[in-house]
Amino acid sequence: MSRGRRRRERKRTWRQLLVVLAGLLVFVAAVGGAAGLGMVKSQVSQIPRVSVGLSLDLVGTSVDPEAVGPSEALNFLLVGIDNAAGIDPDSPIHIDRDVNTLLTDSVILVRIDPDADRVAMLSIPRDLWVPIAGKGWSERVNTARGIGGPGTLIETVSEFLGVPVHHYVEINFAGFLRIVNAVDGVPVEIAQPIRDDSLGLRIEQSGVITLDPDTALAYVRTRRPLTLAEGGNPANDDDWVRLGVWNDLERNQRQQEFMVATLKRAVEKGIRNPLTLRGVANELLDDDNPSITLDDRITVGQLVDLGDEFRSFQVDQIERYRLPVVDATIDGKQVLLLLEEQAQPVLKFFQANSLAGVRVRLLNGTSSGTVAGVEAALERAGFSVVDRGNADRFDVARTTVRYIEVAANEAQTLARYLEPPPLLELVAKIEGADVELVVGADYSGVAENPRDSAS
Numbered sequence: 074m075s076r077g078r079r080r081r082e083r084k085r086t087w088r089q090l091l092v093v094l095a096g097l098l099v100f101v102a103a104v105g106g107a108a109g110l111g112m113v114k115s116q117v118s119q120i121p122r123v124s125v126g127l128s129l130d131l132v133g134t135s136v137d138p139e140a141v142g143p144s145e146a147l148n149f150l151l152v153g154i155d156n157a158a159g160i161d162p163d164s165p166i167h168i169d170r171d172v173n174t175l176l177t178d179s180v181i182l183v184r185i186d187p188d189a190d191r192v193a194m195l196s197i198p199r200d201l202w203v204p205i206a207g208k209g210w211s212e213r214v215n216t217a218r219g220i221g222g223p224g225t226l227i228e229t230v231s232e233f234l235g236v237p238v239h240h241y242v243e244i245n246f247a248g249f250l251r252i253v254n255a256v257d258g259v260p261v262e263i264a265q266p267i268r269d270d271s272l273g274l275r276i277e278q279s280g281v282i283t284l285d286p287d288t289a290l291a292y293v294r295t296r297r298p299l300t301l302a303e304g305g306n307p308a309n310d311d312d313w314v315r316l317g318v319w320n321d322l323e324r325n326q327r328q329q330e331f332m333v334a335t336l337k338r339a340v341e342k343g344i345r346n347p348l349t350l351r352g353v354a355n356e357l358l359d360d361d362n363p364s365i366t367l368d369d370r371i372t373v374g375q376l377v378d379l380g381d382e383f384r385s386f387q388v389d390q391i392e393r394y395r396l397p398v399v400d401a402t403i404d405g406k407q408v409l410l411l412l413e414e415q416a417q418p419v420l421k422f423f424q425a426n427s428l429a430g431v432r433v434r435l436l437n438g439t440s441s442g443t444v445a446g447v448e449a450a451l452e453r454a455g456f457s458v459v460d461r462g463n464a465d466r467f468d469v470a471r472t473t474v475r476y477i478e479v480a481a482n483e484a485q486t487l488a489r490y491l492e493p494p495p496l497l498e499l500v501a502k503i504e505g506a507d508v509e510l511v512v513g514a515d516y517s518g519v520a521e522n523p524r525d526s527a528s
Contacts, residue, residue, distance in 0.1 A: 121366045125241055128224035128231075129370060147239040148423060150227060152218070153179035154245045177215045177226065178294060179328055182236065184423050193392040194332070195423060196325035201398065202408040203233045213408060223368075233411075234420055235429035235457055241368035248365050250286040256338045258283040261292070261331060266301040268313055274298070277307045293328045296321060321409065322395060329393045336391075394419050428455035428490075431483045434506035435461040438469030438513050447512055450519035454490055459506050469513040475500045480507040489523035491516070497528075 154177060180197040199215035206228035208220065214233075217226040223241055231238045253259055260283045268275045274291035276282060284292055298316040305312030317323045397416050398409040424430025433456050435444045448458045472495040476484035480503070487508055488495050493515055503509055 122369045123223045123241065123243070123366050124369045125224045125227055128227040129238055129241065129368060147185050148237055149183045149185075149240045149242060150230060150238045151179075151181045151183055152177050152223075152226065152241070152243045153249065154218070154243055177218050179325075180214060180226075180230065181328070181332075182230070182234075182238075182423055193394060193422060194329060195394045195396065195419065196329060197230065197234075197396065198321040198325060198398060198409050200321050200407065200409045201396070202401070202403060202410055203229055205229055206232055211403075213406070223366075234416075234423070235427070236420065236423045237427040237429070240370060243366040249290055252335065253284070253286040253289045256335065256342050258285050259289055259331065259335050259338050260284075261289075261334055265316070266307070267292070267295070267316060268299045268301075269295040269297060271297070277301070289331065293331050294324070296324050322398070325395055333389075333391055333393075428486065429457050431487055432457050432459045432505075432507045433487065434459060434503070434509045436464040436509055436511045437462070438464035438467060438473075438511045440467040442512060442514075442516075444512060447510075447516065447519070451510075454519050454521075456487065456490075464511045469511055470515060471496050472513040472516045473498050473511040475503065475509040475511065476507070477501070477503050483507040486523070488528070489526065490520050492518045492520055494524070494528045 177199060180199065182195040182197060184193045184195075197214060199213065201214045202211055203214045203217070204211045205217055205220055206225055212220070214226075214229060217229040223243065227238050227241055230236070260281050263276055263279050263282050265279050266277050268277075269291065272291035272295055274288065274295055276288065276292075299313040300316035301307060302312050302314050396419065397412040399412060401408050401410045421430060433451060435448055435451070435458050437444045444461050448461060451458050472491060472493075474484050474488050474491070474495050475498045477500060481499075484497055484507075487510065488497055491510075495510075495513075500509075
């Protein structure tokens, strides 16, 4: 097999894995080759699509979603909806619940990077305080979908974190329950007894316990769990005491751990056997109340490619990240505020290949010039201008991009958008930015589309 073909095959593998992480693995992997292709095409065509094409990839990226190169990385926004439609009315999930609620119960950004052989997930706390895209005011991120639909949620996350979003996958509670049921429950390491009466959660033992669908859903959703005091009696309510700090960060960690445990369970149950999974696919998708929604850019071809490619993937390779945040109270609401400086190392990986991941310090190098128009042009293109000021002299004839060695790719990317092509200057040190753009007398603008090369 040629090197180019191997890279194309690897690219498909990692991209398809994203679908797995959304809980779609059990029906996509059922293909197992040409024998199942017709079935999958028919079933996938029944999955609801949401038109968010104009919202996807909002902040600007070198990735063309319609023609992704073999080495390009993609970000998927995986969303769990706090919606109990289609679930048995006797299920504990209905406790104190409006069946039509549109809050997001979990938001996870997953990145597939074929060149680096990396898959990473970043949990976004539901109480994160963010500017709601296009509204001019802020709220918790879990309200964005209810305010303006999936497109508003995508744009809110993309703009606030400065990351591109290439695809969107949404699953409601019914879909979650079906996935857990399809793998005959998910074994989870329970460190100590856990209880949350508001969700119908009660696990009195510790150790590895296989969670049934209802218990699993309550386990990943609880934010105010209790545990049994040492020597306590499970039948005595007074012996149950607060567990943890009761915030969304602990829940995010449980959700990530449960997702990995579910994938491991799926492999153990024969998910790599197309004959086994064909029946699972029927169970998940034969539903009068669809539980999974995909964006309008994901194609059937992208989904049905999984089959054989998934066989080599190791679940333990998935990297897990959390955003650094701090508790705050705004307008009487308990929220989480992003610690932006501390978040940069985490976000950098998810911003890779995104223009928003190129942090630019803008410096005026002409006696009569101003950086205001240049800054606006850069931000329209998608770059992040983090600082601006004057260069050390005002007679710069040719626009120059300064960079340190580790930011060579960022410098090349910026240079490809500048007209005319700038000089590239390697320097020993730049603090607080990836590159410095010194605007010279020859500057004429920022191109809408990049050149093939920086010069």
